[in-house]
Amino acid sequence: MNLLLVIHVFITIALIGVILLQKTENSGGLVGGSSSSSGGGMFTARGAANLLTRITAVLAALFIGNCILMTIMTSAQIRKSTSFLDTPVNSSVQPAPVQNTPASNAPDKK
Numbered sequence: 001m002n003l004l005l006v007i008h009v010f011i012t013i014a015l016i017g018v019i020l021l022q023k024t025e026n027s028g029g030l031v032g033g034s035s036s037s038s039g040g041g042m043f044t045a046r047g048a049a050n051l052l053t054r055i056t057a058v059l060a061a062l063f064i065g066n067c068i069l070m071t072i073m074t075s076a077q078i079r080k081s082t083s084f085l086d087t088p089v090n091s092s093v094q095p096a097p098v099q100n101t102p103a104s105n106a107p108d109k110k
Helices: 002-021 045-080
Strands: none
Touching: 002 045
16 A cells, blocks of 8 residues: 555656646647647647646546555455454553552542
C-alpha cells in the first residue's frame, strides 16, 4: 500500500508539471502564438502541444487507475478486520497501576 502511495505522489507531481508546461491557446487557435504554416512535426509548437496533451492524458489515466486500485485495496483491508477491537494493541504502552486503599484506613467522616 505504501508503494502505491509513493507512486501516486510521483504521478501527481508529474501531472502538475506537465500541465504547467502547456501553453494556453489564443483566440486564433494557434498554440503559443506560432505563425508557421508547417505540418504537425514533433519539434514544432503544435507537435509539442500534441505531445504534452498525450502525456497529460496518460498521466491522468494512471492517476485515476491508481486511485481506484488504492480504494479497492483499502476496502479489502477494512473487510478483513470485523471490529476495531481486532486491531493489535501497542505493547509499549501500559496502563498506570491502580492503587487500592483498604477501607479500614479510610478517614472517618463525623
